[in-house]
Amino acid sequence: MLNLQPKKLAPGVYLLATPIGTARDITLRALDILASADVLVAEDTRSLRKLMEIHGVALGDRPVLSYHDHNGAQMRPRLMGLLAEGKSLAYASEAGTPMVADPGFDLARAARDEGYDVISAPGPSAVVTALTLAGLPTDRFMFAGFLPNAKGARRKMLEELSAIPATLAFYESPKRVAAMLKDAADVMGGVRDAAVCRELTKKFEEVIRAPLQDLADICADRSLKGEIVVLIDRPRSPNVSEVDIEAELKLLLETMSVRDASDELAAKTGVKRRKIYQMALALDQG
DSSP, X not given: OOOOOOOOOOSEEEEEOBOSSOGGGSOHHHHHHHHHOSEEEESSXXXXXXXXXXXXXXXXXXXXXXXXXXXXXXXXXXXXXXHXXXXXXXXXXXXXXXXXXXXXXXXXXXXXXXXXXXXXXXXXXXXXXXXXXXOSOOSSEEEEEEOOSSHHHHHHHHHHHTTOSSEEEEEEOTTTHHHHHHHHHHHHOTTSEEEEEESTTSTTXXXXXXXXXXXXXXXXXXXXXXXXXXXXXXXXXXXXXXXXXHHHHHHHTTTSOHHHHHHHHHHHHOOOHHHHHHHHHHHHHO
8 A cells, every 4th residue: 555645735627547447557646646635526436436445545524526528517617616715626537538538628628717727647548558559650640539420420530531641549339349440441441450459458458450341350250348449550552553443443343333342442452432432433424
């Protein structure tokens, strides 16, 4: 057990990153803040209490308040009132870093607007952990959070992100990951390198690396569980000429629809599906 020495904190909002799996991933600074803050605020108060018990952080008579996306509008005035009384507030998301696909943005913005300090105690983040494990380029990346649930909206967003010259990072539900990967393979090309990272820092941590189409097939045959991060490599310039694409399309269109032929050739070559679809449409109408 750590021998924590609570000390008076200046008034303000302290944003605490909490473990995404292994409880010992919390930082010493975060534990100091948990031991010292006047008021504890959490996305899930049960998770925060359990974390404090594991690390021997005494709660005492300090309040533990719930703050999340569904009650934020009602809770923020109360929390701002506590700041006005000179209180220090420690805010912890359920797992990971506040505001990275977690609540806290509106609270931090409100505190800043009123002139209070907002302090970050950095630590675990699923997207950063996945980037270090996936084996894809990390010199430039874009975190896109959760894609839309609806297929049409999801494919539209994937199309918008397809040409970005950076590794793309998404959070995804185990129930939707196979459909998401299938859409990504269709839209971005099945040969594009990707990785599925799940249960990071936990007992059953797993990283599956493969081209998008292979990943889609793997995840369609498996029932994945746990928290999932999907990473997709930046677009590459495929060494395929338009003459070769057109010749292949003519063969495919003899037995397939424009849509199916476009999907198959995009997955095979890595060329953008939209470009192939337009060529297929012109051939079909010619």
